[in-house]
Amino acid sequence: MISYSKRSTSLAVLLFGLFYSAHAQGPRVGVAGLNHDHIYNILNDYSKGRVNIVGIAEPNRKLWAKYGKQFHIPDSLFFDDLKTMVSKRRPAIVLGYNAVANHVDIVEVCAPLGIPVMVEKPLAATLVQAKRIETLSVKYNVSVLTNYETTWYPSYKAVYDIVNKDSIGAIRRMVVHDGHQGPREIGCSEEFLSWLTDPVLNGAGALNDFGCYGADLMTWLMHGERPIAVTAIAKHYKPNVYPKVEDDATILVEYKTATGQIEASWSWPFSIKDLEVFGETGYLHALDGKNLTMRMRENIKSVKTVPPLVAPNDDPVTYYNAFLNKSIKADDDRSSLKYNMIVMEILDAAKRSIKEGKRIVL
Structure with a gap:
């Protein structure tokens, strides 16, 4: 009963x-x-x-x-x-x-x-x-x-808009820091860790996990331009915690008129996601998802909070709803397959550079 x-x-x-x-x-x-x-x-x-x-x-x-x-x-x-x-x-x-x-x-x-x-x-x-x-x-x-989480950061969209208004001149250097103290250190689930720390199931360690953010942002800022070469190094600071994969990677991405540096790590002293863009006449620094610093020559502007994003580009749900409703094409942006194939080329070249110890020309 x-x-x-x-x-x-x-x-x-x-x-x-x-x-x-x-x-x-x-x-x-x-x-x-x-x-x-x-x-x-x-x-x-x-x-x-x-x-x-x-x-x-x-x-x-x-x-x-x-x-x-x-x-x-x-x-x-x-x-x-x-x-x-x-x-x-x-x-x-x-x-x-x-x-x-x-x-x-x-x-x-x-x-x-x-x-x-x-x-x-x-x-x-x-x-x-x-x-x-x-x-x-x-x-x-x-x-x-x-x-990508960073696709929905208002500060990153503000950087993109300012660059495209030619407010800081042509891009000369991009620097992206991404990561945290480590997935085990911050308490990720065992189910997540079982594949995230596996070189086959994740494709790498911190290099894939956080290097992809920088590769995606740079591809977006450069309007889908393929880099000409990639050079990378990897570090294994925590072999006892992550025996199978690297926990730190630095990737140098060369374009015809600019250079990008991706710093991806599970060994930061704190969680970090930020973006720096140096132009011919100015500098932008998205400190996090909401705050942005802008410096023009010696004129330093204070940190300002960026207004929220507007639909359909404010979060993944409204984005894919708009895509399904055919109000956006989603074929030439940070989420697109077109841009993410370039991201995968950058990550693959980085792995080859680490393995072969040399600059990889694409």
Whole structure:
């Protein structure tokens, strides 16, 4: 016999599921994977009714229980594999929250069905995988997007706008710092760490994890220009913590008229994401997501808070909604496959430079 309390709980869960499905906002969204800690972002949006998740594909049932309980996700939304989920739920887009090396597997399933994909950065673990994604995208005319946290930073958009108004002259140098004390040190989940610190599943360590941010920003600031050469070094400051992968990388990116320096690390004394751009006549420094310093010659302006971004370029949900509604093309920006193929070329050249100990000409 089922107790009154159990029947009440079951009824509450059923009613919640019915209520939520009737009130969720936006297009039908599928989720591939739960072993990426960025999953909290989209599930928080789900809990607020901003995202209409119709199916979640994840083989690890412990993660079903973990996130199902935390975000009140009905059991009916969970599936063991992506093929089953997309065939039964028919999402308008699939969001990837799994190991970087498995992004290509999502596209293998979704592209032939005409379902666009948006994955967490970087696009892939290797350039070979990225090229396979590109091939599938072209063959089936399906978009593959990449989500970066820094895409939604108002200060970075302000830097881009100021540069494009020619307010600091032509770009001569870009410097990007990204990272934190280390994924284990800041308390990332074991499921996340199991692939993030694996050279095959992540493609590298800090170089892929945080080097991709700088490569993406520089590609955007340079309007999709491919660099002419890449030189990189890697350090292994914490071999006992991260025995398989580097925890620090510095990447020098050469353009015809500018130089970029990417500093990616799991060994910073604090969390950092900032962007510096030096032009012929001025300097911009996005200190974080909201604050910007501008210096023209010797005229130093105080740090100012940048106004919030406006839709549809203010967060990933409004962005992909606009893409699905065809109000934006999403084919020539930080999330686009076009730009992220260049990102993958830069990361691949950096790995080759480290391995061969020389400058790699693209």
